[in-house]
Amino acid sequence: MTDQPADSGEDRLIARYFAPLATHPGAFGLADDAAAIAPPPGCDLVLKADAIVGGIHFFENNPADAVAQKALRVNLSDLAAKGAVPLGFLLSLALPQGVSENWLAAFASGLKADIEQFNCPLFGGDTVKSPGAVMISIAAFGSVPHGTMVKRGGAKVGDRIVVTGTIGDAALGLKLRQDSDAAARWKLDDAARQHLAQRYLVPQPRSAIAEILRTHASGAMDLSDGLAGDLTKMCRAAGVSADIDVGQVPLSAGALAALAAEPVLIEPILTGGDDYEIAAAIPPARLAAFDAAAKAAGVAVADIGVVTTGSDAPKFVWNGRQLNFARRSFSHF
Amino acid sequence: MTDQPADSGEDRLIARYFAPLATHPGAFGLADDAAAIAPPPGCDLVLKADAIVGGIHFFENNPADAVAQKALRVNLSDLAAKGAVPLGFLLSLALPQGVSENWLAAFASGLKADIEQFNCPLFGGDTVKSPGAVMISIAAFGSVPHGTMVKRGGAKVGDRIVVTGTIGDAALGLKLRQDSDAAARWKLDDAARQHLAQRYLVPQPRSAIAEILRTHASGAMDLSDGLAGDLTKMCRAAGVSADIDVGQVPLSAGALAALAAEPVLIEPILTGGDDYEIAAAIPPARLAAFDAAAKAAGVAVADIGVVTTGSDAPKFVWNGRQLNFARRSFSHF
Numbered sequence: 280m281t282d283q284p285a286d287s288g289e290d291r292l293i294a295r296y297f298a299p300l301a302t303h304p305g306a307f308g309l310a311d312d313a314a315a316i317a318p319p320p321g322c323d324l325v326l327k328a329d330a331i332v333g334g335i336h337f338f339e340n341n342p343a344d345a346v347a348q349k350a351l352r353v354n355l356s357d358l359a360a361k362g363a364v365p366l367g368f369l370l371s372l373a374l375p376q377g378v379s380e381n382w383l384a385a386f387a388s389g390l391k392a393d394i395e396q397f398n399c400p401l402f403g404g405d406t407v408k409s410p411g412a413v414m415i416s417i418a419a420f421g422s423v424p425h426g427t428m429v430k431r432g433g434a435k436v437g438d439r440i441v442v443t444g445t446i447g448d449a450a451l452g453l454k455l456r457q458d459s460d461a462a463a464r465w466k467l468d469d470a471a472r473q474h475l476a477q478r479y480l481v482p483q484p485r486s487a488i489a490e491i492l493r494t495h496a497s498g499a500m501d502l503s504d505g506l507a508g509d510l511t512k513m514c515r516a517a518g519v520s521a522d523i524d525v526g527q528v529p530l531s532a533g534a535l536a537a538l539a540a541e542p543v544l545i546e547p548i549l550t551g552g553d554d555y556e557i558a559a560a561i562p563p564a565r566l567a568a569f570d571a572a573a574k575a576a577g578v579a580v581a582d583i584g585v586v587t588t589g590s591d592a593p594k595f596v597w598n599g600r601q602l603n604f605a606r607r608s609f610s611h612f
Numbered sequence: 613m614t615d616q617p618a619d620s621g622e623d624r625l626i627a628r629y630f631a632p633l634a635t636h637p638g639a640f641g642l643a644d645d646a647a648a649i650a651p652p653p654g655c656d657l658v659l660k661a662d663a664i665v666g667g668i669h670f671f672e673n674n675p676a677d678a679v680a681q682k683a684l685r686v687n688l689s690d691l692a693a694k695g696a697v698p699l700g701f702l703l704s705l706a707l708p709q710g711v712s713e714n715w716l717a718a719f720a721s722g723l724k725a726d727i728e729q730f731n732c733p734l735f736g737g738d739t740v741k742s743p744g745a746v747m748i749s750i751a752a753f754g755s756v757p758h759g760t761m762v763k764r765g766g767a768k769v770g771d772r773i774v775v776t777g778t779i780g781d782a783a784l785g786l787k788l789r790q791d792s793d794a795a796a797r798w799k800l801d802d803a804a805r806q807h808l809a810q811r812y813l814v815p816q817p818r819s820a821i822a823e824i825l826r827t828h829a830s831g832a833m834d835l836s837d838g839l840a841g842d843l844t845k846m847c848r849a850a851g852v853s854a855d856i857d858v859g860q861v862p863l864s865a866g867a868l869a870a871l872a873a874e875p876v877l878i879e880p881i882l883t884g885g886d887d888y889e890i891a892a893a894i895p896p897a898r899l900a901a902f903d904a905a906a907k908a909a910g911v912a913v914a915d916i917g918v919v920t921t922g923s924d925a926p927k928f929v930w931n932g933r934q935l936n937f938a939r940r941s942f943s944h945f
Binding site: 314318323334402403408501516608 | 620638640643645646649651653655658659660663664666669690691696703704735736737740741743744753763833837941
């Protein structure tokens with residue numbers, strides 16, 4: 280035959296950058312049309328899909344390895360909040376014409392590091408052309424023993440509300456990208472500035488406490504659209520309300536500095552989104568055990584309030600005053 | 613509280629258009645952060661993700677119900693070729709600002725019809741803003757008894773190569789959209805013109821023969837990037853070659869008319885892609901039983917050639933002459 284080989288540019292791209300990531304035997308090295316995975320016996324599959332889009336969820340000039348990691352980690356964060364252990368993921372990647380080999384190599388390298396760190400292999404996916412922005416859609420799979428997925432709506436009156444890590448860093452990190460004077464105004468040192476910027480760039484999914492949540496939490500969800508709005512959703516799903524002591528909301532040194540300089544930042548801190556921390560409702564009798572287990576797993580947790588009766592949105596009280604928010608959470612529409 | 617409700621525009625969009633489609637109990641009416649599905653015991657999960665993008669895979673002015681169905685069906689086509697019965701899917705939808713309620717209602721309505729027709733419920737997903745084109749990424753899940761997924765690379769020397777349906781219709785349907793004189797030049801009647809246009813608009817996944825393929829096929833794949841290129845991939849994966857009798861490739865009345873008017877159309881017919889038919893390798897001893905079972909399931913199949921030894925790309929012989937193609941298959945890159 281004198282015609283061209285069957286390998287298209289797309290095939291070569293997949294073979295070069297993505298096949299090496301598909302180490303699970305059921306992924307067939309991405310050389311078949313689908314993956315075939317034997318699910319763990321007695322388990323439910325926990326399924327989640329989340330997409331991120333260039334110019335919307337990340338800046339087009341963000342490092343490609345960080346973009347890849349954000350795309351995977353926003354899904355791993357959901358799996359962790361549901362108490363699920365990662366099994367693997369499918370990747371759909373829409374790329375504009377002319378994306379460089381360097382970008383692709385960095386993207387694949389970021390993904391590889393996370394596949395190893397979170398033990399979450401690539402099962403398959405596809406690569407298509409985008410007329411504009413880079414778009415990355417990931418469908419992630421986890422497992423829990425049958426019937427034990429941690430529900431969004433499980434909180435009971437009297438449960439303590441806890442959150443992992445620190446809140447608001449990513450929202451402030453985004454502001455630093457958008458406002459070049461902010462770092463000086465907020466009197467941030469280099470370490471604080473870099474911390475906030477990094478928290479926006481790459482989330483830290485709390486996979487280490489997935490099984491601890493399954494053991495202790497009445498309900499949980501990951502915080503992607505802002506603490507205030509996400510807690511409102513969590514309470515509504517359970518038919519409860521909550522009292523939140525804003526003074527107990529854990530803040531990083533950078534967030535504390537920024538807030539001291541501009542107290543109005545309390546609103547983006549509590550509503551800005553991109554935290555990828557976990558909020559959970561923990562029965563008071565389990566709180567000490569939960570705290571100890573989370574600490575042992577290397578994840579800081581803070582008790583920020585209590586689940587109450589009623590159908591009002593959670594009350595956020597700061598310095599004796601109830602906060603009203605212009606908008607409780609981030610929304611695309 | 614005097615601030616806005618927690619329901620964002622995104623929440624309302626999901627509640628209005630997509631929650632009614634999430635009828636599987638494990639989807640929790642899209643009111644949790646993930647789905648929890650008990651996989652069928654003794655089965656492997658067959659996993660596939662495919663995205664379609666406005667301006668690339670479909671025209672932006674295509675009817676939204678057809679766009680939704682194409683997005684789902686390109687995945688169902690893969691599941692069918694692998695012998696898998698659909699379990700459900702996750703949907704990632706990136707929408708430009710200002711998409712109309714009418715568009716969304718039609719999109720959801722098209723999806724609902726296919727969910728019912730193919731018994732493939734919506735498990736979850738997400739909706740994000742796109743800076744430009746509509747992008748739809750679907751991750752579809754099917755099941756097969758453990759270890760029985762039909763492989764791309766299973767063909768054996770001597771197997772017959774069969775294809776379902778008719779080949780090349782969608783490639784010609786695309787040409788009709790791009791060239792307003794083509795219908796007249798090809799002397800198409802209205803029915804033929806509409807048939808070709810519709811075949812481009814909405815694929816017909818051959819889900820009805822999934823289990824028949826599992827019973828009889830040595831190997832199979834769905835035809836998405838053109839018969840010539842996809843058969844080349846199928847043969848290469850099996851370490852074999854093939855002789856294809858182009859005269860036996862099944863063509864619709866519209867494709868036959870177009871080909872009679874312009875014999876050069878044989879190339880886009882065989883390489884144009886978007887067929888979403890299935891090519892399978894069937895041992896000769898099983899061919900009669902396969903044919904009968906496919907016929908009983910309402911799917912036309914045609915024997916177009918034979919698997920041979922060697923590592924050359926399959927030979928396509930038409931009217932005694934071996935065809936050379938400028939490009940064997942569609943590629944995004």
